[in-house]
Amino acid sequence: MSQVFSFRLDENNPREAQAIEVIEAWASRGYSLRYVLVEALKNLKEKDSSKEDLSTSIEEVIRMLQNLRVGSDHPRDEQGRDKQLSEAFLEAVLKTGKPGMRAENLSHR
Amino acid sequence: MSVLILDAGNSIIKAKIARREFGELTFPHAMQPITENEYKTILSRAGKQMPPLDYMRINGQPYVIGESAERHGLVSQRNGASRYTRDYYGIFAAAALGRLYERGGEVKIFGSHPPGDVQFRQDLMSSVVGDWTVEVGGSERKFRVTYANTFDEPVGGLMNVLLTEDGQHYQRSDINGGRALVIDIGGYTTDWIAVNPGGEVDYSLARSAPLGIQRVLADFEESFRANNLKAVKDTAVLPPDRVRKAIATGMFEGGGRKYPCEHEVQEATNLLLNRVGDMYQRIAGGALGWDAIILTGGGSGLLYKRLLPLLNHDRVILAEDLEHIHLANVRGGLKLWRLYEALQVL
Numbered sequence: 001m002s003q004v005f006s007f008r009l010d011e012n013n014p015r016e017a018q019a020i021e022v023i024e025a026w027a028s029r030g031y032s033l034r035y036v037l038v039e040a041l042k043n044l045k046e047k048d049s050s051k052e053d054l055s056t057s058i059e060e061v062i063r064m065l066q067n068l069r070v071g072s073d074h075p076r077d078e079q080g081r082d083k084q085l086s087e088a089f090l091e092a093v094l095k096t097g098k099p100g101m102r103a104e105n106l107s108h109r
Numbered sequence: 110m111s112v113l114i115l116d117a118g119n120s121i122i123k124a125k126i127a128r129r130e131f132g133e134l135t136f137p138h139a140m141q142p143i144t145e146n147e148y149k150t151i152l153s154r155a156g157k158q159m160p161p162l163d164y165m166r167i168n169g170q171p172y173v174i175g176e177s178a179e180r181h182g183l184v185s186q187r188n189g190a191s192r193y194t195r196d197y198y199g200i201f202a203a204a205a206l207g208r209l210y211e212r213g214g215e216v217k218i219f220g221s222h223p224p225g226d227v228q229f230r231q232d233l234m235s236s237v238v239g240d241w242t243v244e245v246g247g248s249e250r251k252f253r254v255t256y257a258n259t260f261d262e263p264v265g266g267l268m269n270v271l272l273t274e275d276g277q278h279y280q281r282s283d284i285n286g287g288r289a290l291v292i293d294i295g296g297y298t299t300d301w302i303a304v305n306p307g308g309e310v311d312y313s314l315a316r317s318a319p320l321g322i323q324r325v326l327a328d329f330e331e332s333f334r335a336n337n338l339k340a341v342k343d344t345a346v347l348p349p350d351r352v353r354k355a356i357a358t359g360m361f362e363g364g365g366r367k368y369p370c371e372h373e374v375q376e377a378t379n380l381l382l383n384r385v386g387d388m389y390q391r392i393a394g395g396a397l398g399w400d401a402i403i404l405t406g407g408g409s410g411l412l413y414k415r416l417l418p419l420l421n422h423d424r425v426i427l428a429e430d431l432e433h434i435h436l437a438n439v440r441g442g443l444k445l446w447r448l449y450e451a452l453q454v455l
């Protein structure tokens with residue numbers, strides 16, 4: 001069962017304008033807003049946000065969005081031990097990968 | 110360099126690129142070459158407006174591809190190795206490139222195929238690699254497909270469930286350690302594939318049955334018409350979206366009224382469901398051998414509630430939300446591509 005959350009970001013608010021920039025940068029790489037927020041908010045949960053006011057929380061989310069890493073060469077180094085892909089899974093993926101075809105292998109078309 | 114994920118189903122072509130807005134495309138599996146005169150007539154009728162996107166010139170030859178071709182009954186359907194040629198699969202790929210990318214350039218293609226077509230993967234790749242000049246919507250784009258690779262359609266559905274969007278984390282880790290059965294109900298075929306713990310495909314259990322959701326839709330329409338003559342007398346073809354909703358819910362809504370149609374739905378779905386049940390028992394051995402069953406393909410969404418009692422398994426997972434389940438394979442394909450890139454498999 002899904003829940004829908006909607007929110008506005010005000011371009012005239014410097015912090016929210018920064019958040020918009022980060023979201024657009026990730027969107028241009030093909031990542032959905034849902035994915036970006038889920039990752040950022042998961043990180044936020046690890047902090048004791050109960051002692052912080054809302055504006056500080058927004059700043060934390062922005063910092064975390066900026067610090068999210070894309071396409072790491074070392075997927076096993078990514079955060080979230082429980083979400084890390086297992087060695088067995090990665091070995092299976094390596095085994096199932098099949099050779100592709102490059103344009104230089106064909107005569108000019 | 111960007112990648113195009115392509116799922117050229119028998120009924121609907123699905124394509125995806127890594128762009129948040131307007132990055133996904135679907136169009137009917139329908140294509141026909143047309144004459145230069147026909148093409149120019151269409152362009153001249155458009156006048157100053159953008160010409161219809163279904164009409165395009167690919168490597169100098171005009172085609173009508175997609176909804177316009179289907180509307181005019183111009184459906185070229187090929188099966189097996191004969192579909193993976195430059196003048197068929199290549200044309201669909203070029204059409205997807207032309208409609209998704211605003212500019213030309215170098216691209217890669219990651220194309221899916223039914224499990225049974227793994228023997229034709231070289232033909233698939235060969236049919237798309239190379240140069241494509243696509244004229245669509247009044248502008249010409251030149252593409253060079255520099256690399257191609259393939260994946261099994263049901264594996265795309267599986268990866269959409271398993272992986273996050275970056276392809277490098279589990280979205281669901283509860284099913285990774287077990288053996289999963291992936292059932293892909295498409296327009297004209299239902300494909301099965303077994304996946305061992307860790308994601309390795311077990312081809313010994315790969316099956317493809319020539320039965321899909323299009324037959325269900327056609328049978329329902331025939332049944333509903335026969336039982337509601339007065340209601341349908343002015344309607345040559347029932348609106349496909351209302352038919353789909355009727356199959357999912359057992360109630361046809363139209364003309365401000367609701368027509369209970371559970372009986373017609375059961376008649377229409379029995380053939381496919383009985384076939385699925387038969388294969389489930391005979392080939393898959395029923396529920397006990399599986400830690401999870403993953404449903405993907407457009408037909409799975411429509412038949413989900415009716416499949417549950419048949420499968421009798423406590424972990425039946427849809428590969429995507431109901432509205433977008435037909436896109437599960439291409440979405441998963443992009444996740445798998447990203448994982449391959451990270452592992453330097455490509």
